[in-house]
Amino acid sequence: MNRTDLDRIFEAIRDKMAQECGYLVELDARNGDGDLGLTMRDCWSAVSDAVHTAQTGDLGMVLMQCAKEANRAAPSTLGTIISFGLMGAARALRGREEVSVEVFADSLSAGIENICAKAGSKAGEKTVLDALIPAVDALKAHAGEGAAAAARAAAEAARAGAEGTRDMKSKHGRAACYGEKSLGIVDGGAIAAAMMFEAASACCCPPPPAHAAEAQR
Numbered sequence: 323m324n325r326t327d328l329d330r331i332f333e334a335i336r337d338k339m340a341q342e343c344g345y346l347v348e349l350d351a352r353n354g355d356g357d358l359g360l361t362m363r364d365c366w367s368a369v370s371d372a373v374h375t376a377q378t379g380d381l382g383m384v385l386m387q388c389a390k391e392a393n394r395a396a397p398s399t400l401g402t403i404i405s406f407g408l409m410g411a412a413r414a415l416r417g418r419e420e421v422s423v424e425v426f427a428d429s430l431s432a433g434i435e436n437i438c439a440k441a442g443s444k445a446g447e448k449t450v451l452d453a454l455i456p457a458v459d460a461l462k463a464h465a466g467e468g469a470a471a472a473a474r475a476a477a478e479a480a481r482a483g484a485e486g487t488r489d490m491k492s493k494h495g496r497a498a499c500y501g502e503k504s505l506g507i508v509d510g511g512a513i514a515a516a517m518m519f520e521a522a523s524a525c526c527c528p529p530p531p532a533h534a535a536e537a538q539r
Contacts, residue, residue, distance in 0.1 A: 323381075323421050323422070323423065323425075323469075324381070324419060324421075325373065325381065325419070328381065328384065329370075329373045329374055331521075331522045331526070332370045332373050332388075333370050333374070334521040334522060334524060334525040335370070335521045336367050336369070336370040338517050338518070339362040339365075339366045339367075339514070339517065340363050340367070342362075342517055343363045344359060345359065346359030346510060346513070346514060347360065349508070349510045349513060352507050357398065358511070361396045361400055361401050362400070364395045364401075365396035365404055367395070368391040368395035368396070369392050371391070372384070372387045372388045372391040373388060379419040379420075380417060380418070380419060381412075381418050381419065381420075381421065381429075382412045382413065382414075382418060383412070383416070384412075385408050385409075385411050385412035386408070386413075388408050389405045389406075389408035389409040389412060390405075392405040393405040400511050402441075403511075406436050406440045406441065407433035407436060407437050408433060410432045410433035410434070410436025410437070411430055411432055413436075414428065414433075423461070423468070424466070427458060427461040427472070430458045431458055434451065434458060437451065437454075438451070446490065447490070448509045449509060450511035450512055450515045452483045452484065452487050452490070452509065453481075453483040453484040453487075453511075453516050454483075456479040456482065457476040457477070457479045457480035457483065457516075458476070459479065460472075460475040460476045460478070460479035460480075461476040463475070469526050470523075470526050473522055473523040474523050474526075476519045476522075476523065477516070477519040477523035479519075480515055480516040480519040480520070483512060483515075483516070484508060484509065484512035484515065484516040487509040487512045488507065488508050490509070
């Protein structure tokens with residue numbers, strides 16, 4: 323994993339958020355402010371630009387700039403949480419220009435720890451963490467199998483974690499006001515996190531060329 327890889331992955335996440343903006347707005351309107359899609363679109367556009375224009379290969383420095391841009395472009399709850407996560411990962415990767423999947427996964431764990439410490443949240447509270455934590459755990463567990471397999475496992479775990487928020491009551495933010503009414507509705511932030519890992523997985527596991535697909539039939 324180096325700056326070029328990060329550029330490619332964050333660009334894929336940016337495109338995914340732009341494509342799903344309307345859906346995330348609709349989802350968030352059920353028990354939130356209805357701005358989630360706009361927040362994620364603007365956040366990841368800024369983050370992607372920060373990586374693309376970076377003048378250094380130091381992953382820590384690149385991610386710290388991404389954190390600043392995320393906070394600037396999306397000064398909302400989830401935008402701030404993403405900024406916290408990027409800051410934690412940045413500190414773990416300071417001075418490193420290329421790292422293994424294992425080390426990158428560890429940096430994401432550091433990012434999650436920073437989110438938990440700064441936001442006062444934990445797993446099981448119907449938040450983005452319910453997708454992020456299982457995703458990073460899966461990435462670490464499958465890191466030895468290579469980037470593609472690890473990314474695929476992380477995406478599957480993130481989606482399962484996000485879907486699992488249907489059975490939870492919201493405890494943070496505006497959604498907490500809905501109490502029992504939040505049951506049966508997936509958390510928008512967790513769904514956004516699942517989309518992030520799915521975009522990263524698609525980037526790491528591109529579909530086979532058309533001629534190869536034909537040959538397999």
